Amino acid sequence: TELWGLDLSSNRLSGPLPATLANLAHLKELNLNSNQLGGQLPPELAALQELEYLHLSFNRFSGNIPPEFGLFPRLKALDLDGNLLWGNIPPALGNLASLEELNLGDNLLDGFIPPELGQLANLRLLRLYGNQFGGGVPAELGALARLQVLNLTGNQLQGPLPEALGDLAELLELHVCWNQLTGELPPALARCLLLENLDAGYNQFEGTLPAWLG
Secondary structure (H helix, E strand, O other), rough: OOOOOEOOOOOOOEOOOHHHHHHHOOOEEEEOOOEEEEOOHHHHHHOOOOOOOEEEOEEEEHHHHHHHHEEEOOOOOEEOOOOOEOOOOOOHHHHHOOOOEEEEEOOOEEEEEOHHHOOOOOEEEEEOOOOOOEOOOOOOHHHOOOOOOOOOOOOOOOOOOOOEEEEHOOOEEEEOOOOEEEOOHHHHHHHEEEOOOOOOOOOOEOOOOOHOOO
């Protein structure tokens, strides 16, 4: 088939995602958001070498994110938020050289945020909110030169925010509330001249109110 776009979002579709979708060799966009689809994500989808947009948010998918999802050469958006996915983020997702949006919020993911995500040079939006990630915020995220939105709200992240976040010259929104972060707000954030929204409530930050906020 020559099908390049498939949008069945906001319906009442249920059952598993058929691995035979991998036969749609020319598919560029697959949008199944807001259905009742479940089961595990089929790794066979990685055969869709022309896929640019994969929208599977707000369903009932469970299990691990397949490491094979790091093999899409042209993928620009990966939306998996609002499911029941668990386990770690596969470090292989750091190989998605074209990726601009990564939405993994509101799942049951745990472990550490893989530093390999700092390799996503074209990433503009990173949403990992509402999971169970522990450990620290990786300093490698400071290498995401085009990042505009970073949302890590509602996890179990610990330690200080890395100074490297001050290198995010295009950052507009930083959401890190409802974690267990400590120390002072890094002075390096003063270099984020485009920052419009800093949400760092419900942590354990200390020190004085930074002068750079003014």
